[in-house]
Amino acid sequence: MIEVTGLTKTFGSTVAVDDVTFTVRPGIVTGFLGPNGAGKSTTMRMILGLDRPTAGTALIDGVPYRQLKRPLRTVGALLDARWVHPNRSARAHLRWLAASNGLPNSRVEEVLALVGLTEVADKRAGGFSLGMSQRLGLAGALLGDPKVLLFDEPVNGLDPEGIVWIRRFMQALATEGRTVLVSSHLLSEMAQTADHLLVIGRGRLIADTSVAEFVERASEATVRVRSPQLDTLRTALTGQGHTVRDDEGALIVSGVTTAQVGEVAAAHSVVLHELAGQNASLEEAFMKLTGDDVQYQGAVAGGPAVQPMKGELR
Template sequence: MIEAVGLTKTYGDTVAVDGLSFSVPPGRVTGFLGPNGAGKSTTMRMILGLDNPTAGHALIAGRRYRDLRRPLRTVGALLDAAWVHPNRSARTHLRWLARSNGIPAGRAEEVLEAVGLAPAADRLAGGFSLGMAQRLGIAGALLGDPEVLLFDEPVNGLDPEGVRWIRGLMHRLADEGRTVLVSSHLLSEMALTAQDLIVIGRGRLIAQCGVEEFVARATESSVRVRTPDAARLRALLEGEGAAVHDEDGALIVTGAESSFIGEMCAANGVVLHELSLLRGSLEEAFMRLTGDALDYQAVQEQEGAGR
């Protein structure tokens, strides 16, 4: 488990993280989301002891990172895939990491195989593509077989097959009972990967909940209905206060549950060809709940405001 308690980080007059508290449970993939400049990377660096908090503290498996005798055996992290020395091979880099934490050298071969880098084990890291560097960073995170893992933008540079692979890896790690925290700006990918969310803006907690709850809280669900008797059904629904509009030969209904619509159709002899629930997207929910926390606006928005 990861616990953040009142985490605060200031740089002069700038507050990067402001009294942030949350917990990341084991057995789940937790997405860590926020607009650019929200404090995600700073928070992850404080969890890993790379930045000292101005106030508050973070615990990994009940202990501060600096108190972990062999940290790679407890927590693995990928924050920056480019930090590897360019003149070291992938194998040498991982063996060096292993030796520093009392991990058997053979474990380097295992993780190279696991991330698909075994054929490139003796190539110098400086010649790696971004996708290969990401895989090497993930291998380093897995090296100590840790119970807690943190990934910051892990799919950067990966091709579609690589993205699918890292998604499956995170789910497997969580299914094994490990704690997995992943930060990404790719909301479509987070919708497929994360089960829970921690959402921050301007260094403060906006929400911590499941993905479905987050989307339901911020967006309005609607129901898609297709029927040969659309005009009569529309009149019935509007008579009950529901809002109805046409879209591609179907009725899109808000303000009425799908069960209510189905029962209404049965009671009034209306034939149904389709009755399906339409939910908002994670992207839509994110934009609605973090809109006030944006530090930067698109150029088009700024120009539009000045007209």
């Protein structure tokens, strides 16, 4: 388990992390989301003892990282896939890590096989693609068979097959009862991977909730309905005080259920061709809640701010 309490980090007059408190529990994948500059990486570095907090605490299984005698046996982390001596082979790199924590070389062979790098284990890590480097970083995180795992952008550089593989792998780790914290800007990927979300913006915690609750909180439920008697249905719905807007030959009704719309249609003998409830996507919910917390936004001269592409924050 990871327990963060009142965690704060300042760099001069800049507050990078502002009094953040949360708990990452075992048995589920927890996604750590936030716009560029939100404080995700700084928070993860403080959890791992790489940055000293200005205030607050970060505990792993009840103790600070610096007090762990054999840290790789308790916590594994992948923060920077390129953090490898370029002239070392994958096997040599992992054996060096293993030796630092009293782990046998046999465990190195196990994790190489686990991440699919056995065939290239004696090649220079500096020649690896980003995807292969991510797999090597994952192997290092798993060396000590830890209960707690932190991954920062683990799917970067992976092909579609690799993305599906690592998604299932992280979910399997959580199913085993491990604590899994994953930072990512790929919202569509988090929607398929995470069970719980921690959302941060400008160093402050915005949400600590399940994916479903996050989307529901940030969006208004609507119903899409199509009918050959659209004008009659529109009049009936607005007559009952419902908010209705047109959408390419259909009506979008806000703040109602499909049952309510169906009952109005039946009461006025209106034939329906489509009746479907709609919710915002994770991306739409994220942008709605964090829009004011994006640190850097481009702008077109004389026009509005240019928002990041849907589904990805830069």
